[in-house]
Amino acid sequence: MARRRGEIPLLIAMAYRAMTDELHARLDAQGREPLRPAHGYTFRFLLGHDDAMSVDLAEHLGVTKQAASKIVAELEGWGYVERRPHPHDGRARVVGLTAKGLAYVEEADRMWGEAEDRWAAIIGEERLDRLHDDLLGYVEAAGDRAALRPVW
Amino acid sequence: MARRRGEIPLLIAMAYRAMTDELHARLDAQGREPLRPAHGYTFRFLLGHDDAMSVDLAEHLGVTKQAASKIVAELEGWGYVERRPHPHDGRARVVGLTAKGLAYVEEADRMWGEAEDRWAAIIGEERLDRLHDDLLGYVEAAGDRAALRPVW
DNA sequence: CCATAAAGTAAACGCGGTTGACCATTTCGT
DNA sequence: ACGAAATGGTCAACCGCGTTTACTTTATGG
DSSP: OOOOTTHHHHHHHHHHHHHHHHHHHHHHHTTOOOOOHHHHHHHHHHHHOTTBOHHHHHHHHTSOHHHHHHHHHHHHHHTSEEEEEOSSOTTOEEEEEOHHHHHHHHHHHHHHHHHHHHHHHHHOHHHHHHHHHHHHHHHHHHGGGGOSOOOO | OOOOTTHHHHHHHHHHHHHHHHHHHHHHHTTOOOOOHHHHHHHHHHHHOTTBOHHHHHHHHTSOHHHHHHHHHHHHHHTSEEEEEOSSOTTOEEEEEOHHHHHHHHHHHHHHHHHHHHHHHHHOHHHHHHHHHHHHHHHHHHGGGGOSOOOO
16 A cells, blocks of 8 residues: 555554544443543553552653642542552552452453454454564664653 | 564554654754644644534544634634635634644654654564554544544 | 652642533524 | 524633642651
């Protein structure tokens, strides 16, 4: 297919939009709390950082520590995360996923997996593998810029 | 490379984030008005819809007509778009890009093109072509869900 | 030790969207 | 053709979610 220069970023934006749309439609149908992308990104961050503090989350999401603190408080109220005192630092609190939070991530992964399957049905598994590698190549080259965080 | 199921959507999110980040950093450096992604999406929509009304833009962006109207008013104030009375409908106003608006889209396309070039340097032109086709395949299958609009 | 930095909290504000009410014009049903 | 409903647009009030500003408490390092 002919490719106009500069078209790929637009396609990425559209694909991203379509996929998140689909996920959130399914989440709504489950009658969950109104989770936003920032919440999902929070869960993923906590998964990979065992003794994370609010301030670490703030840096990862690219927001102020107050905003991160609000997000954590909200998620704590819903039972997705919990805060414990930091073992060595009296000022700090450690944020961690609860069983409910972990279950959400697994559920989301299943849904993303299904989206992938539908994609695979269109272009095939091998091309999906290459797509994965190509995306990974770009993301790794982008470094910190490619953090998993909200767009605006 | 090994691929975890459900990983691709996350990579798309990261790639999207990295690319928009890069574009907006460049726009800031140009000393432009503080254009947001919704503005860019507005320009693209106007490009493809010659006699669009605010209400059409609202539907495209997935916001209320009041919000779309605010966006148009703001862009009009900055000189990127103009509003003219609708030829056949006394209630309506037709929104169109000005020369400045058109120039912005061309500038953005150049920047996206450069982002593509850097990507091509990593994975090669042929793979970029396939990436384009694969993304297009997904986006076309997603239909209306894959509109070019903000994510949340 | 004491000055500075760092984690967290609280309150006021601001931006960008929605909701609700309304006007003017157009379209539709009978 | 005429009245009712629908449509494009605007205005004002509100609200969610982030920032700014200010402060408290605990660590850290000359």
